[in-house]
Amino acid sequence: MFIMKKITKPSFILLLTVMFYLPANIMAQYPEAENELDRKVLAFLKGQSGQWRDMNVPASDGIILYDLILKGNYKRAVEIGTSTGHSGIWIAWALSKTGGKLITFEIDKDRYEEALANFKKAGVEEYIDAHLGNAHQLVPELKGSYDFVFSDADKDWYKNYFIDMAPKLVKNGCFVAHNTNMRSGVMREFVEYIQNHKDFTTTLDKNSRSGISISYKK
Ligand SMILES: C[S@@+](CC[C@H](N)C(=O)[O-])C[C@H]1O[C@@H](n2cnc3c(N)ncnc32)[C@H](O)[C@@H]1O
Numbered sequence: 001m002f003i004m005k006k007i008t009k010p011s012f013i014l015l016l017t018v019m020f021y022l023p024a025n026i027m028a029q030y031p032e033a034e035n036e037l038d039r040k041v042l043a044f045l046k047g048q049s050g051q052w053r054d055m056n057v058p059a060s061d062g063i064i065l066y067d068l069i070l071k072g073n074y075k076r077a078v079e080i081g082t083s084t085g086h087s088g089i090w091i092a093w094a095l096s097k098t099g100g101k102l103i104t105f106e107i108d109k110d111r112y113e114e115a116l117a118n119f120k121k122a123g124v125e126e127y128i129d130a131h132l133g134n135a136h137q138l139v140p141e142l143k144g145s146y147d148f149v150f151s152d153a154d155k156d157w158y159k160n161y162f163i164d165m166a167p168k169l170v171k172n173g174c175f176v177a178h179n180t181n182m183r184s185g186v187m188r189e190f191v192e193y194i195q196n197h198k199d200f201t202t203t204l205d206k207n208s209r210s211g212i213s214i215s216y217k218k
Pocket residue numbers: 054055056057080081082083084085086087088105106107108111133134135136152153154
């Protein structure tokens with residue numbers, strides 16, 4: 001009661017505003033460290049908190065990817081849109097626990113090189129095979145089967161990436177797409193497409209501010 005009296009209306013509004021806009025990576029609940037690699041990755045991710053400036057996912061979305069991989073025990077992952085490597089580090093960290101590896105694609109040379117440096121600093125470089133190039137060509141050329149895909153590059157190509165990767169995904173494999181809350185026509189078309197796809201069961205993660213679709217292959 002005493003404390004409530006001390007909080008004035010303007011400062012209460014300020015507090016609410018700060019809480020609303022507080023970066024999701026500061027609010028994020030990081031996994032516990034169990035080994036030396038975990039400690040290295042965590043130290044890097046926490047040190048980088050608030051420093052990701054290249055369209056990177058927030059840490060809270062990185063955790064969603066991490067949890068999905070552990071839950072599905074996925075081992076053969078593809079990421080479309082590396083940027084400077086934030087989501088790639090979360091994915092590779094999870095793969096270090098399942099015994100898997102990530103193939104990731106980035107078209108921009110500067111961001112690709114920064115990602116390579118970040119993978120090394122985080123200690124996850126041995127779990128990542130990073131490629132510089134256009135995913136429009138590289139994704140259709142991918143050989144073999146995969147169990148996890150994270151799509152986070154050019155939004156107007158999401159449907160094509162999905163169509164390319166769907167036959168390469170194993171049963172119970174998962175196609176995850178970022179920024180599905182975008183209101184653009186192409187994003188709406190993509191979400192409608194995956195939700196109505198007969199071979200996939202799709203949910204939209206409500207915990208992600210940007211929106212994450214999760215499509216499991218039947
Ligand atoms: C939203 S950012 C990815 C962020 C990253 N997943 C992260 O969280 O750290 C999208 C990236 O996709 C890349 N990109 C866009 N079109 C591409 C294409 N056709 N092939 C490969 N990369 C592409 C962009 O250069 C950009 O770095």
